[in-house]
Amino acid sequence: MATLESLLYDKLAATSAITDETSTRIYRGRRPQDTDLPAITYQRVSTTAVNHATGATDTAFCTMQIMSLAANQGTARTIADAIKAALKTWTQTSVAPKFAAPPHLQNDLDVPEDPDYGEQDAPWMIAQDWFFGYSEV
Numbered sequence: 001m002a003t004l005e006s007l008l009y010d011k012l013a014a015t016s017a018i019t020d021e022t023s024t025r026i027y028r029g030r031r032p033q034d035t036d037l038p039a040i041t042y043q044r045v046s047t048t049a050v051n052h053a054t055g056a057t058d059t060a061f062c063t064m065q066i067m068s069l070a071a072n073q074g075t076a077r078t079i080a081d082a083i084k085a086a087l088k089t090w091t092q093t094s095v096a097p098k099f100a101a102p103p104h105l106q107n108d109l110d111v112p113e114d115p116d117y118g119e120q121d122a123p124w125m126i127a128q129d130w131f132f133g134y135s136e137v
Helices: 004-013 016-022 073-087
Strands: 026-028 039-052 055-070 104-111 124-135
Touching (some): 004 026, 004 039, 004 055, 004 073, 016 039, 016 073
Parallel strands (some): 026 039
């Protein structure tokens, strides 16, 4: 069975408006040290199983965070907007996990500096939190 993370990577990597900016720099978790910008990182933030009175179901809700990283706000926003365009109508019904509906953008936040970097070398980041409802079968 595919994972939500692998399906998300495939979707981002297959979207030319994204790869025109990032090339193949799409990473699960943290961006490897000393890799070029712009880039994308993504991670699962939380998963909630859906249960009912008779027990567990195969349905879950998940929040994935996708970070657009670039040397400046304009490029980071271009990437974030391309992600939004790609995901807001994405349906996944051919293999599990199957989506109950397209992902929903919950939050879009500009983060102008990262405390792990010196102030002048900090990449501009835009964090997007995406809500997925899906069935695991």
